[in-house]
Amino acid sequence: MxxxxxxxxxxxxxxxxxxxxxxxxxxxxxxxxxxxxxKAGVGRPAQTQETVSTTGLSGITLYEPAELVxxxxxxxxxxxxxxxxxxxxxxxxxxxxxxRALLGTSGEPTIGAVAAANVSxxxxxxxxxxxxxxxxxxxxxxxxxxxxxxxxxMKNVTGLDLVKTIAGSWGxxxxxxxxxxxxxxxPERTATLVYPGLDDARAVSALxxxxxxxxxxxxxxxxxxxxxxxxxxxxFEASVRYRLGELRTLLSEYGEPALVENADGExxxxxxRDVGPLVQxxxxxxWKISTAPTRAPALTASIAMRIEARWLYDWGGGLVWLAxxxxxxxxxxxxxxxxxxxxxxTLIRAPADLRAAIDVFEPLPEAMMRLTKGLKASFDPKxxxxxxxxxxxx
Amino acid sequence: xxxxxxxxxxxxLARRDAILAGLAPLVAPDALIVTxxxxxxxxxxxxxxxxxxxxxxxxxxxxxxxxxxxRFCHEHxxxxxxxxxxxxxxxxxIPQEDAIVIGVSKLNRxxxxxxxxxxxxxEAGITNLAISQAVAHEGFFYAPDPSSQLACxxxxxxxxxxxxAHCLKYGxxxxxxxxxxxxxxxGTVVEIGxxxxxxxxxxxxxxxTGSEGQLGIVTEATVRILRAAEGARPALMGFxxxxxxxxxxxxxxxAGIIPVALEYMDKPAIEICEAFAHAGYPLDVEAMxxxxxxxxxxxxxxxxxxxxxxxxxxxxxxxxxxQTEAEAAAIWKGRKxxxxxxxxxADYICMDGTIPTGxxxxxxxxxxxxVKGYGLRVANVFHAGDxxxxxxxMFDTNAPGEMEKxxxxxxxxxxxxxxxxxCLTGEHGVGIEKRDLMTTQYDRQDLAQQLRVRGVFDxxxxxxxxxxxxxxxxxxxxAPANGREAA
Numbered sequence: 001m002x003x004x005x006x007x008x009x010x011x012x013x014x015x016x017x018x019x020x021x022x023x024x025x026x027x028x029x030x031x032x033x034x035x036x037x038x039k040a041g042v043g044r045p046a047q048t049q050e051t052v053s054t055t056g057l058s059g060i061t062l063y064e065p066a067e068l069v070x071x072x073x074x075x076x077x078x079x080x081x082x083x084x085x086x087x088x089x090x091x092x093x094x095x096x097x098x099x100r101a102l103l104g105t106s107g108e109p110t111i112g113a114v115a116a117a118n119v120s121x122x123x124x125x126x127x128x129x130x131x132x133x134x135x136x137x138x139x140x141x142x143x144x145x146x147x148x149x150x151x152x153x154m155k156n157v158t159g160l161d162l163v164k165t166i167a168g169s170w171g172x173x174x175x176x177x178x179x180x181x182x183x184x185x186x187p188e189r190t191a192t193l194v195y196p197g198l199d200d201a202r203a204v205s206a207l208x209x210x211x212x213x214x215x216x217x218x219x220x221x222x223x224x225x226x227x228x229x230x231x232x233x234x235x236f237e238a239s240v241r242y243r244l245g246e247l248r249t250l251l252s253e254y255g256e257p258a259l260v261e262n263a264d265g266e267x268x269x270x271x272x273r274d275v276g277p278l279v280q281x282x283x284x285x286x287w288k289i290s291t292a293p294t295r296a297p298a299l300t301a302s303i304a305m306r307i308e309a310r311w312l313y314d315w316g317g318g319l320v321w322l323a324x325x326x327x328x329x330x331x332x333x334x335x336x337x338x339x340x341x342x343x344x345x346t347l348i349r350a351p352a353d354l355r356a357a358i359d360v361f362e363p364l365p366e367a368m369m370r371l372t373k374g375l376k377a378s379f380d381p382k383x384x385x386x387x388x389x390x391x392x393x394x
Numbered sequence: 395x396x397x398x399x400x401x402x403x404x405x406x407l408a409r410r411d412a413i414l415a416g417l418a419p420l421v422a423p424d425a426l427i428v429t430x431x432x433x434x435x436x437x438x439x440x441x442x443x444x445x446x447x448x449x450x451x452x453x454x455x456x457x458x459x460x461x462x463x464x465r466f467c468h469e470h471x472x473x474x475x476x477x478x479x480x481x482x483x484x485x486x487x488i489p490q491e492d493a494i495v496i497g498v499s500k501l502n503r504x505x506x507x508x509x510x511x512x513x514x515x516x517e518a519g520i521t522n523l524a525i526s527q528a529v530a531h532e533g534f535f536y537a538p539d540p541s542s543q544l545a546c547x548x549x550x551x552x553x554x555x556x557x558x559a560h561c562l563k564y565g566x567x568x569x570x571x572x573x574x575x576x577x578x579x580x581g582t583v584v585e586i587g588x589x590x591x592x593x594x595x596x597x598x599x600x601x602x603t604g605s606e607g608q609l610g611i612v613t614e615a616t617v618r619i620l621r622a623a624e625g626a627r628p629a630l631m632g633f634x635x636x637x638x639x640x641x642x643x644x645x646x647x648x649a650g651i652i653p654v655a656l657e658y659m660d661k662p663a664i665e666i667c668e669a670f671a672h673a674g675y676p677l678d679v680e681a682m683x684x685x686x687x688x689x690x691x692x693x694x695x696x697x698x699x700x701x702x703x704x705x706x707x708x709x710x711x712x713x714x715x716x717q718t719e720a721e722a723a724a725i726w727k728g729r730k731x732x733x734x735x736x737x738x739x740a741d742y743i744c745m746d747g748t749i750p751t752g753x754x755x756x757x758x759x760x761x762x763x764x765v766k767g768y769g770l771r772v773a774n775v776f777h778a779g780d781x782x783x784x785x786x787x788m789f790d791t792n793a794p795g796e797m798e799k800x801x802x803x804x805x806x807x808x809x810x811x812x813x814x815x816x817c818l819t820g821e822h823g824v825g826i827e828k829r830d831l832m833t834t835q836y837d838r839q840d841l842a843q844q845l846r847v848r849g850v851f852d853x854x855x856x857x858x859x860x861x862x863x864x865x866x867x868x869x870x871x872x873a874p875a876n877g878r879e880a881a
Contacts, residue, residue, distance in 0.1 A: 346594070
């Protein structure tokens with residue numbers, strides 16, 4: 001085991017993770033769980049005393065291209081996983097985001113953190129989220145026990161699906177030591193239609209029409225400042241050519257689109273995935289808001305009536321990234337508008353004092369909070385993993 | 395008959411009259427079923443070898459009624475077995491004598507359909523097929539399509555995380571579900587998720603899906619609906635060996651093609667299905683694939699041109715791409731009748747393990763040895779893209795001891811699936827059928843974590859308690875706090 005500093009440990013294997021956690025539980029020492037620390041600033045500031053880094057748990061443990069499955073230790077760099085897949089012309093289809101620019105961090109994102117944060121990109125609308133691709137986990141719970149759930153096969157309904165519970169739990173339920181994902185082939189061709197000049201409501205309407213078509217849209221976004229309304233399709237050359245034609249016809253009422261491909265297209269979608277348009281100004285608070293696509297334009301309009309805000313839409317309008325001034329007053333406006341439009345919001349970027357002062361994750365109804373606290377206790381009875389990061393007392 | 399049920403609680407049985415009297419005012423008079431004749435209809439599911447008569451059956455008409463019944467049962471310590479349509483092959487809906495059944499069959503309405511947002515809100519007793527039928531006029535469908543879809547309910551689909559033949563492309567229930575109304579054991583009603591693509595907090599949707607009626611009763615669901623492809627067409631390919639067939643599947647996927655269905659049948663399955671359906675299957679091959687692709691005519695042509703080229707090195711025989719609706723229907727007819735056709739030649743149990751597809755040759759060889767070792771026969775159908783294997787172990791109910799042999803062979807097969815890196819159940823669920831095998835896939839600490847999670851929702855073991863977890867080892871105080879045991 002490498003001790004990085006007095007308060008940071010980098011266990012070299014699962015047994016060392018278990019020993020560390022067992023010791024911390026005995027001493028009731030709250031732990032931060034860290035991969036590349038690129039998303040460490042997400043959540044309520046947790047009162048942790050020591051850090052467990054997964055960077056010592058590295059390496060791909062399984063890759064069977066014909067079975068569409070890859071497994072890796074939790075601290076394996078995401079870049080290494082993606083490069084390994086690319087050699088066989090495959091990829092993590094859910095398009096994990098890189099929030100380093102957004103959050104002003106510089107570490108190396110890890111595959112375990114992709115699972116722990118359930119970070120999915122634009123292709124979520126077509127292929128599912130990170131949690132859908134995650135088919136197996138190993139983790140160490142708060143009792144210091146190594147637990148496995150799921151496995152390496154994509155169809156598995158054996159017992160309770162704790163894989164989903166761990167996905168998106170932000171380190172509060174356990175230390176992931178190994179994760180296994182379903183993967184998909186890379187397409188032969190990717191093409192994006194960009195419709196200029198649509199207002200938000202028209203843009204969402206166009207995206208709904210595209211997503212409600214049989215043409216298998218894998219990206220549907222709308223950017224501010226007339227970055228345009230983006231519709232992406234992928235597949236074999238003949239199929240993409242055919243569907244481009246059909247979509248142009250279907251969406252003719254929305255104007256004449258530009259066709260963007262190759263490096264320009266990749267940059268465009270990287271921008272959507274990584275919230276590029278809202279990275280600057282860096283002092284703005286950035287919210288991730290989920291709602292039904294058709295309610296999104298009214299939701300953003302109701303915020304913009306009250307405070308200064310900029311935003312972009314992904315997932316056909318169902319995901320709104322929104323930047324405001326970093327204040328409690330602005331946060332109240334966002335929460336009220338989100339609730340009024342039956343959505344939920346997470347404050348992804350904000351100064352620590354603001355994150356300490358307000359709810360970062362959407363507050364839950366009382367019965368759901370009771371279950372949430374129960375789940376936390378069932379994984380982490382002493383409450384040593386990232387305490388309070390998602391909710392007070394969790 | 396080797397699967398045990400817990401001994402009924404004599405105290406509860408003695409209070410049956412009082413319990414029925416307490417339930418009566420909570421639902422409409424015809425929604426409480428108490429006579430033995432009427433209860434018989436609920437004593438088993440599709441695992442018909444096992445039957446238990448419940449104390450009573452309640453068929454509520456609203457979430458509020460479900461909540462009132464759950465509250466009553468919780469207060470009086472009465473066990474509850476949730477039931478959709480009773481099509482579970484794993485015995486997930488089989489009652490027990492000291493339990494009441496809450497059936498959701500009367501909760502069968504479509505609540506709201508939103509084509510622009512591509513979502514649909516339904517009551518949980520609606521059938522799987524009725525969801526697709528309700529949106530078919532706009533060209534939409536609900537993707538998971540278990541073969542019982544004509545009868546099975548979305549409540550049961552959620553409980554078992556059901557799959558189907560098309561999940562290689564579209565995923566299973568958990569990937570197509572975005573909201574649930576759930577009645578907890580004490581009658582509390584919670585809304586999980588909604589009509590958006592993710593939900594706040596821990597992923598309770600994912601946890602609830604596949605929880606086999608042990609965490610709560612689902613009364614409403616919001617599902618994603620998808621626009622159907624313009625067309626779909628199957629092709630059939632025979633192979634002289636399992637190896638060539640398996641290698642062909644690997645090559646197709648390796649070339650970046652994900653067919654919407656990729657179904658494997660072995661020689662016995664081909665023979666049984668062909669004799670029944672006259673589908674035109676080749677009888678002189680060792681293995682056969684049905685490959686279906688979707689899209690417009692030109693996309694389908696393009697995909698099959700690629701697939702045929704990829705398949706060449708593996709010497710496909712009897713290659714036939716369906717050219718007409720009738721040819722397509724014939725190709726599917728044989729496969730879809732696999733269970734029924736097998737039922738005509740023998741009694742059978744249908745296993746449901748998943749294996750890493752690279753292990754196919756080894757697994758089929760071992761299955762053959764296992765089943766022959768018990769003096770029985772087996773036919774294998776296999777979702778070749780995702781590794782979900784359905785060996786049909788054939789036996790004769792009237793021959794003494796044969797059913798027990800078939801069960802034993804089935805257990806050996808499932809152990810084999812786990813041994814090669816797969817799992818006990820790909821889409822049918824654990825139920826009672828695989829309950830006692832859980833320790834082959836999960837060691838004590840893996841199960842202990844699941845039991846602790848279960849305990850958050852149902853600490854008194856009132857919800858479908860005979861299922862999923864082995865009857866022994868449920869007391870977690872016995873679990874060591876540290877140190878791993880051998881699996």
